[in-house]
Amino acid sequence: MQLPAPRGPLTAELFERLRRPPHAFEPPPVPAGGPVTEDEDLQLALFACYELHYRGFDEVGQEWEWEPSLLAARKALERRFEDGLARIVPRPPAVAGVPTRRALAELVAADEGPRLSAFLARRADLGQFREFVTHRSIYHLKEADPHTWAIPRLGGAPKAALVEIQADEYGGGRVERMHSELFRATMRGLGLDDSYGAHLERIPAITLAISNLMSLFGLHRRHLGALLGHLAAFEMTSSAPNHRYSQGLRRLGGDDVARRFYDEHVQADAVHEQIAAHDMCGGFVAQHPSRAGEVLYGAACALTLDRLFAEHVMDRWSRAASSLREADLLAASR
Structure with a gap:
């Protein structure tokens, strides 16, 4: 699988880095915005980070999978995703005694x-x-x-x-x-x-x-x-x-x-x-x-x-x- 075209500043920077040998970098800021399920840039960036734990991309070195800088960037993306999920998915109560x-x-x-x-x-x-x-x-x-x-x-x-x-x-x-x-x-x-x-x-x-x-x-x-x-x-x-x-x-x-x-x-x-x-x-x-x-x-x-x-x-x-x-x-x- 090839890296897709970027969908915004997050994926533009991330994909540019992933095409190079693994290196340290400062995680780009993850902007707050509308619903996370509609954020093309965020979701594609997160998908690309996760894909490195599955089959990866042809032009991305395997050493990127556990590169600390990339994991830090992924953590910021995940925080935004989890915060967005918390807004749209109420936590069901676990009622004692209910199987x-x-x-x-x-x-x-x-x-x-x-x-x-x-x-x-x-x-x-x-x-x-x-x-x-x-x-x-x-x-x-x-x-x-x-x-x-x-x-x-x-x-x-x-x-x-x-x-x-x-x-x-x-x-x-x-x-x-x-x-x-x-x-x-x-x-x-x-x-x-x-x-x-x-x-x-x-x-x-x-x-x-x-x-x-x-x-x-x-x-x-x-x-x-x-x-x-x-x-x-x-x-x-x-x-x-x-x-x-x-x-x-x-x-x-x-x-x-x-x-x-x-x-x-x-x-x-x-x-x-x-x-x-x-x-x-x-x-x-x-x-x-x-x-x-x-x-x-x-x-x-x-x-x-x-x-x-x-x-x-x-x-x-x-x-x-x-x-x-x-x-x-x-x-x-x-």
Whole structure:
């Protein structure tokens, strides 16, 4: 993957430095502004910092991953992101005596975001479905990786539960069954480039924020409870929407191979949601009762950002506009 074009002063300075050998530098100031989920410069800068812990960029030296100056810059970006999240995601109260599984279920049931999956099932045209898949590629081509950071930080029943979920995500050791590979087949079926990071230039801030949230939680041990809650919400809101996505793709002519990614999640996530809520999160809170609120906050963050993403997409489509970054914006950023 190549470094994308900058989207503002933060990414302009950061990318200029990353193309050079690792060196010490003063972290650039991170300006306060509007909603963090709409800040293109902030989200792309944070995404680039996080990506160095995954597969990196072709022109960025691997030594940058743990360069203290870059970590200091990332810390400033994260502080701005976390402050912004705190403004838009109320912390759900952890009520004594309420089982974690029930508290998570109530949180999911209370979410009233727009029904993007219903639109994709019944009304979306092929171009809109391709846009949706392009958005999702930024996560699904590395599916499960951010949550895997939790495995060495857990013990006992919660660890076993997470390993069970992740083993399915990675195809039980069979490459053709890995969920990231199934998603590649969906992309190819829609005529999209399925290479890792191919669509980063067109991915807007809200979609980057969803990915950055997982990396933020995954890379910090202090956010372990939030990471588990995030995964639980992810699994608990997956099965029915994926059924609708498969219906929509079938309506648009998608074959069994292209739809397999969605069909697989209908079955797998119906099981995963029980494991995630009861065994993983419930087991974690049983071991660490004081951290129940963290679990619920992670779930609330996942639900909120997914709602904001759906609102962004539906708003753009209602105005017959692209939900991706369009050609004029890309040209202006270069």
